[in-house]
Amino acid sequence: GAGVSQSPRYKVTKRGQDVALRCDPISGHVSLYWYRQALGQGPEFLTYFNYEAQQDKSGLPNDRFSAERPEGSISTLTIQRTEQRDSAMYRCASSLGHDGNTEAFFGQGTRLTVV
Amino acid sequence: GQSLEQPSEVTAVEGAIVQINCTYQTSGFYGLSWYQQHDGGAPTFLSYNALDGLEETGRFSSFLSRSDSYGYLLLQELQMKDSASYFCAVSPAGNNRKLIWGLGTSLAVNP
Numbered sequence: 197g198a199g200v201s202q203s204p205r206y207k208v209t210k211r212g213q214d215v216a217l218r219c220d221p222i223s224g225h226v227s228l229y230w231y232r233q234a235l236g237q238g239p240e241f242l243t244y245f246n247y248e249a250q251q252d253k254s255g256l257p258n259d260r261f262s263a264e265r266p267e268g269s270i271s272t273l274t275i276q277r278t279e280q281r282d283s284a285m286y287r288c289a290s291s292l293g294h295d296g297n298t299e300a301f302f303g304q305g306t307r308l309t310v311v
Numbered sequence: 312g313q314s315l316e317q318p319s320e321v322t323a324v325e326g327a328i329v330q331i332n333c334t335y336q337t338s339g340f341y342g343l344s345w346y347q348q349h350d351g352g353a354p355t356f357l358s359y360n361a362l363d364g365l366e367e368t369g370r371f372s373s374f375l376s377r378s379d380s381y382g383y384l385l386l387q388e389l390q391m392k393d394s395a396s397y398f399c400a401v402s403p404a405g406n407n408r409k410l411i412w413g414l415g416t417s418l419a420v421n422p
Contacts, residue, residue, distance in 0.1 A: 227408055238398050238412030239354065252409055287353065291408060298344060298408055302353035 198222075200303035202288050208309045209278055217273045217306045219288030226293030229300060230263055230273050233285045242286075245271060246293060278310045313337040315413035317399055322419045323389050331384045331397050331416045339404025343375050343382045348415070349395045357384065357397075386418075394420045 201220040209215050221228050227246055231239035241255040247268040256262070260278075265271040275282055285307050289300040315335045323329040333343065342361040346354040358366050360375035360382060372385040386393055396417050400410040 229409060231410075236415075238400070238415050239410070241409045241411060244409045255409075289354075293408065298342060298359050298402060299356040300408075300410065302355070304353050 200288055200290050200301050202286075202303035202306050204306060205304060206307045206309075208311060211279060211310055212277055214274065214276045215278055215308065217275075217286050217288075217308070219271045219273070219290075219303060221269065221271070221288070221290030222301055223269075224292070225290035225301075226268075227291045227300075228265055228271050229289045229291075230271070231287045231289065233287055233305070235285075239287055242273070275308075278308075280310045283308055283310045313401055313403065313411040315399055315401060315411065317397075317413045317416050319414065320417045320419070322421065324421050325389055325391060327389050328385065328387050329389060329418065331386075331399075331418070333382045333384070333399035333413060335380050335382075335399070335401050335413075337380075337401055337403065337411075340377070341402040341404050341408075343373070344400045344402065344410060345371075345373050345384045346398045346400060346412075347395050348398065354398065389420045391420050391422070394418055 203218045229244045230242040233239045243253040243263045245265045260276045263273045285305045287305045289302045291300045317333045344359045345357040348354045358373040365374045370387045375382040396415040398415045400412040
């Protein structure tokens with residue numbers, strides 16, 4: 197597609213429910229990143245893929261969070277047993293991934309609200 | 312670990328020049344990036360410095376000094392549409408292209 201697409205744009209869920217957030221990166225982009233952004237702060241790194249391989253998941257807050265990118269394109273971030281503190285903007289970004297090219301293109305994000 | 316410091320707010324007038332500084336402490340360092348984010352929008356890439364010196368892209372320039380662990384973003388001929396948050400972000404050493412972000416500088420451009 198023309199840009200990074202995330203769905204849904206808004207998600208309201210009850211505490212304890214599982215949610216799945218989807219990211220469709222720019223076609224041909226090797227690297228895909230998930231970030232979480234609280235209001236008034238910079239994005240916080242969660243996890244990162246090259247093709248289908250999860251290269252770094254050090255930013256995932258706990259084992260309720262997981263991500264996959266099974267075919268090296270679309271990725272899903274899953275949060276199990278959601279808690280109110282999980283409420284945030286979740287942003288996906290993709291980049292070409294070639295050495296020296298670091299420009300990341302961000303999607304519009306998914307605003308998650310846990311009530 | 313990594314940490315970045317940048318001013319929280321900057322105010323300027325149309326047509327002026329403003330410099331947003333960023334100092335960083337990292338256990339490894341590959342490069343310094345700058346992103347712009349308007350309220351309610353997604354971050355958009357402005358510039359990247361892997362080497363010391365100045366990178367110029369139109370009205371925006373970015374500078375890096377590795378020895379000083381310091382960089383800045385220079386915005387010239389400010390326009391109202393430049394009102395936004397500006398983030399510096401570092402890429403750790405190695406092949407990991409994740410970004411570690413500062414807290415952002417909110418720039419207000421007044422008429």
